[in-house]
Amino acid sequence: MKIDFAHLPKAFEEHKAEFLEATNEVMSSARYILGKETDELERGLEGFTNSKYALGVSSGTDALLLSMMALGIRAGDEIITTPFTFIATAETIACLGAIPVFVDIEEDTFNIDASLIENVITEKTKAIMPVSLYGQMADMDKINTLAHKHNLAVIEDAAQSFGALYKGQRSCSVSTIGCTSFFPAKPLGCFGDGGAVFTDNNALYEKMKAMRVHGQVARYTHKYIGMGGRLDNLQSAILNVKLKHYNDDIARRQGVAQLYTEHLGDEVSTPTVKADRTSVWAQYTIRVKNRKLLQASLKEKGIPTAVHYPIPMHLQECFEYLGYKKGDFPISEMCADEVMSLPMNPYLSEEEIEYVTTNILKLV
Structure with missing residues (x-):
């Protein structure tokens, strides 16, 4: 697939x-x-x-x-x-x-x-x-x-x-x-x-x-x-x-996110949405410890992933002049090392979601 x-x-x-x-x-x-x-x-x-x-x-x-x-x-x-x-x-x-x-940042919401x-x-x-x-x-x-x-x-x-x-x-x-x-x-x-x-x-x-x-x-x-x-x-x-058609798209994105969360269960750190708000799921972003290996394995199985974002702003070369250093924002740095975004769009089928999550669970 x-x-x-x-x-x-x-x-x-x-x-x-x-x-x-x-x-x-x-x-x-x-x-x-x-x-x-x-x-x-x-x-x-x-x-x-x-x-x-x-x-x-x-x-x-x-x-x-x-x-x-x-x-x-x-x-x-x-x-x-x-x-x-x-x-x-x-x-x-x-x-x-x-x-x-x-x-x-907050660790649970990013x-x-x-x-x-x-x-x-x-x-x-x-x-x-x-x-x-x-x-x-x-x-x-x-x-x-x-x-x-x-x-x-x-x-x-x-x-x-x-x-x-x-x-x-x-x-x-x-x-x-x-x-x-x-x-x-x-x-x-x-x-x-x-x-x-x-x-x-x-x-x-x-x-x-x-x-x-x-x-x-x-x-x-x-x-x-x-x-x-x-x-x-x-x-x-x-x-x-x-x-x-946007309200329909939002509902479908939310349905995709719900299925991801249900299929991944407690074995993966899945996104948290606070009770007083909703998400439109621009990304469905999990946290994993073995990201590089996981991405490579998923790619072999036809599953694309992305990292949003691998280097926090305070560690970017263009912002060196601000004087920040590694360790200044530990939650941001930890998340930058662990986040991995899964395919997210309104058209994903449950079969596709199950295929993605099954392959993730084999490797985490």
């Missing part, structure tokens, strides 16, 4: 007629940048998340960058985040000359440990950037309470959690600004690069709306230093189709 990790071809085939109709309309109209498809998507995203404002942008990375630019983050400002994440989280902070300040955040808040701290890793949100109540106490913004890096719930509220709707990615392999993915920002703050919305088009408030009139950060209309058209 050969297993597909994300099964992107199936994501196209399942709604092929709708995709072709939607994209043909864009191409026939030659309306490639912004336009009614993007407007429709933004209204749909607002309704889905119950956020007042949504803006389609060019990628999840640009969503993070745009959010910090709108908040006025400057060189020397500090932003608290997690070292166990994709590079974009800390990279965008550094791109503005700001300083990523890392806090270790998300930032909110109880450690206040210890690193200084007079230079301007924001907290929790990452909703693998599809589950961090402890946003604790984070928002701390932010309110210290007059800080909260930017949720929700690149992997769009559609997840925290105490009944959608990811991207519970912070100053929420940012997500529509990279093809995400739970809600387009067919290229794409992302979105969300806020309930009208002033931030208007500022980000201008900043995604080079700070322009009228033609060739620039109020802000901005960026070329628009979402292509073709991608908006694709996302409009996928958003209609």
